[in-house]
Amino acid sequence: MDALIAQLAAEAAAWSTPEIVAVVAAILYLVLAIRQHIACWAFALLSTGIYVALFVEARLYMESVLNVFYFAMAIYGWYVWYNGGRLELSVSTRAPGFHAAAIGGLVAVACVNGWFLARFTDAVFPYVDSLTTWSAIFATWLVAQKVLENWWYWLVIDAVSIFIYWSRGLELTALLFVFYVLLIPVGYLSWRRSYRESR
Numbered sequence: 001m002d003a004l005i006a007q008l009a010a011e012a013a014a015w016s017t018p019e020i021v022a023v024v025a026a027i028l029y030l031v032l033a034i035r036q037h038i039a040c041w042a043f044a045l046l047s048t049g050i051y052v053a054l055f056v057e058a059r060l061y062m063e064s065v066l067n068v069f070y071f072a073m074a075i076y077g078w079y080v081w082y083n084g085g086r087l088e089l090s091v092s093t094r095a096p097g098f099h100a101a102a103i104g105g106l107v108a109v110a111c112v113n114g115w116f117l118a119r120f121t122d123a124v125f126p127y128v129d130s131l132t133t134w135s136a137i138f139a140t141w142l143v144a145q146k147v148l149e150n151w152w153y154w155l156v157i158d159a160v161s162i163f164i165y166w167s168r169g170l171e172l173t174a175l176l177f178v179f180y181v182l183l184i185p186v187g188y189l190s191w192r193r194s195y196r197e198s199r
Helices: 002-014 018-034 042-056 061-086 096-120 126-144 150-167 171-198
Strands: none
Touching: 002 018, 018 126, 018 171, 042 061, 061 096, 061 126, 096 126, 150 171
8 A cells, every 4th residue: 555655646746737737727627617607718728728838748739739729719718608698698509410410520520630640740649639639629619609518529538538648648637537527427417407497
């Protein structure tokens, strides 16, 4: 038991301060997003700004690009929620056909993007990284529009991301995504309740 505690302490000491700050900000983002609180976007700005650099260092280039997008979407999300607050922006849903078309498009784009990364860069997991990145871009747009089904996308994206981050030495970020996966049902049920109340 002492050996396990010593090993965990050594691993914790190896975590970088920027990664710790990014993880804490990301947790605050998710908790506030579940509560549909506009302050979530401020923590998204902080977290994503740090992750841009961390993912370049880990050679997860699409993840870095994704965080540039997240940074921009944090500004967009704040704008939509701020203006939507005055217009009573509420949780909505999309038809299954919408999601089927979206998933087909995401797979197609990820295949092309993955081929490009595999052919011209030293990226690790080029196809998986591309699929999670493009899916996360779409899911982030769904969050900004308050579309209920965003939570299902995040469940798959975050579960796959745990493996990616752990294998690249970003253990704290992998644990963050374990936490995300555990909170996704809470977010879904909270938003579904808001959806039903709005109807």
